[in-house]
Amino acid sequence: MQQILSTLRSFDGVLELAPREGGDYPPVAWGDHFFYWSPDGTVPRTQPFATLVTKDYPDDTSSDLDPEGRWRLNIHVGRRRLEGLGLGEPDDPTAPDVLQPHPLYSRQGWLCVILPGERTWPAVLPLLELARDDQRRRLGGTLDTARGNREDPMG
Incomplete structure (x- = not known):
């Protein structure tokens, strides 16, 4: 988790x-992390682009995050990019280090990975x-192109 x-x-x-x-x-968010583009440090009126959740939420339990040491990275990649990844429904939604559609928000273009590791880090x-x-x-916003704007790893 610290690397992410x-x-x-x-x-x-x-x-x-x-x-x-x-x-x-709210208590349900305690211990989780939410990441936004905000160079001025104010919380934008939009969803984060990435979240790191450390537990099951009442309406989101399929990843089985409650056991100690389990957490999930969620990334908003957009619907088109998510479709291009061709992830399909996971065989095991609790499997670690596997890119998969978010269990609730894939239609909005979110993917997730439980306990990202060496298999998924390159993506x-x-x-x-x-x-x-x-x-x-x-x-x-703008961005210094020396630090950002990598090519899309999925094409």
Whole structure:
């Protein structure tokens, strides 16, 4: 998890929300991480481009995230890119280190990977960069091209 968090925190113009117990956010979000394109540090009025969830949510239990040490990275890649990946329905929605459509939000262009590892990391990193860049474009931002704008790993 630290590798993913460190990577996302290193992206230019990214805001991380990490709700903690006793804060302003609902208890269901405590311990999770939400990433937005926001170079000025204000929370944009849009969904994050990536989330890292550390537990099952009441309406989202198919990944079995409640056991200790399990977590899931969710990335908004867009419907067209998600379709282009050809992931299909997973044989085992609890399997670690497998790119798969998000169990609830695939129709909105989200994918996920439980416990990303060496099998999925080569795809995860560029997909995170593309998700950040897509949100930046939607929000009308700019980006130093020396650090971002990698080619789409899926074509």
